[in-house]
Amino acid sequence: MANSISLQQLAVGIDIGGTNTKFGIVDRSGNILFSGEVSSRNHADPEFFIDELYEHLQPLIERVGGIGRIKGIGVGAPNGNYYTGTVEYAPNLPWKGIIPLVKIISNKFRLPSILTNDANAAALGEMMYGAAKNMKDFIMITLGTGVGSGIVANGQLIYGHDGFAGELGHTVIIPNGRLHEGPGKYGSLESYASATGVRLTAIEMMDKSDEPSLLRAIPPDEIDSKKVYEAAVKDDKLAKEVFAFTGQILGMALANFVMFSSPEAIILFGGLVKAGDLILKPTVENMEDNLIKIFQNKVKILISHLREADAAILGASALVWDMGDK
């Protein structure tokens, strides 16, 4: 015990994704001491999944000195609910219904654990270790296959009355716009400003015009946001228009978010951000265009500088340092 007092406390971060689950042991400065990965898809029963995770993670915990040195386990998962500690009806995970994940993990590891959705965890990671260090008001937007978001105001994550706040990808930005098949809704930000959205926009633009494009040589099934990007950097006009349009939608959405919570910065993360100025320039332009005067030219649009491989683990671990404030 004397030993554990002299050693710095550590946190475990677990990020449960649709395909893989990443985990790591992290110190307060954001150094990942050990990390690993298991498939999220090996077990139809979440208890067995946690058993497998335990077998991989427990030896690492022993190597840093055992559970006495771990403050707790933070978990990020799609549809993870901070208040109830459950994952509820997550469309991309193999477990159906409501899964009491915090209970299963706490019992197995004999450590306090805490859960939130993956985008909220990412926002906490940025606040603790990343681009939002020392900020009290910011919005984190992840532009990947879908659009996730975490909102921090007054220095706290906004969870809402039920733990589900911050579903900005599902806000309607084009009324009666593009159908988003998952939720069955029309015109959401996610249906445009995601990797999937970029792919659909490219296909739509090719259908609607005769503009020659490098993309026309690719079978429609194989067009993805990466291929659109590759064409755009080769100065392909249509591909560049795809990003300009995507930025226009995203910029309009960001303006609305700014007029909601007036953040100091919006932090962007995820695959689409790799398109750089192709998407960022129209995004910023259209955001500013749609802001009323009092908000103009003061919101910073920042790119996350956390390594993508680390960000999820860091975000989940950041939950632990906040524990007890719950």
Next chain:
Amino acid sequence: MANSISLQQLAVGIDIGGTNTKFGIVDRSGNILFSGEVSSRNHADPEFFIDELYEHLQPLIERVGGIGRIKGIGVGAPNGNYYTGTVEYAPNLPWKGIIPLVKIISNKFRLPSILTNDANAAALGEMMYGAAKNMKDFIMITLGTGVGSGIVANGQLIYGHDGFAGELGHTVIIPNGRLHEGPGKYGSLESYASATGVRLTAIEMMDKSDEPSLLRAIPPDEIDSKKVYEAAVKDDKLAKEVFAFTGQILGMALANFVMFSSPEAIILFGGLVKAGDLILKPTVENMEDNLIKIFQNKVKILISHLREADAAILGASALVWDMGDK
């Protein structure tokens, strides 16, 4: 002094509007002990305006026992900034530029004072005395000449990094939609879901169709939301469509706000709410339609039950009980 200890502390609430300024002395239960009103328009110099306000308010303060019994002065004003205590470029007030209102009031009354915008003050009033009592997550929307809003999350008003959060009336809801002349922006919620918006929708609908309507007998200049309401309750089809359309826009906007902060309730206040189910029914329907499943059928849409004449004073006074938390 012994006297002041045994007596309950009181707060002063001042609501500065474009035309009139209301003030009152309020106890912690929301009883208004004394109140009054002065014109906001008598003085081009805000110092002289506060001098006049002092002449009316100070005698009331004396009647409750003098400044020793007053905890502070809360002020709600358009474009009032909580952090800086200034009113900045308020288009509807007679004072131009940046007015250091808190400083002027504190100096004159020798009492601590605190400022926020009128919609934020209204939200605090609802939380302290009204429909949002004991709620930690709600949004207050005022549907009057314009659309104001105050957002409470985690039990705190969201001010944003600069004090200007919660300008939901200016969020874009119809891209490239109706021009809002004040801010020079297109398609904002306020340009549709305000008294002014209802008037414009009625005029547009008459222009675009041959539908007979009671409103056609009224000169366009004289059409206002009250006259549209009067026609609608007489079962005028076009007038009812005006409210249905307004509710459609409002409902879509409310869905977006729900997916942002997941409030327990949205509290509606102001002139348009008097249209009752004519506007509320389409609003709720369209909100639910645009919400993804996890949010459906759980957000309460509530009507403020504070008297309109009292609400502004109560809201401003509620700021005072929060003081010190700043």
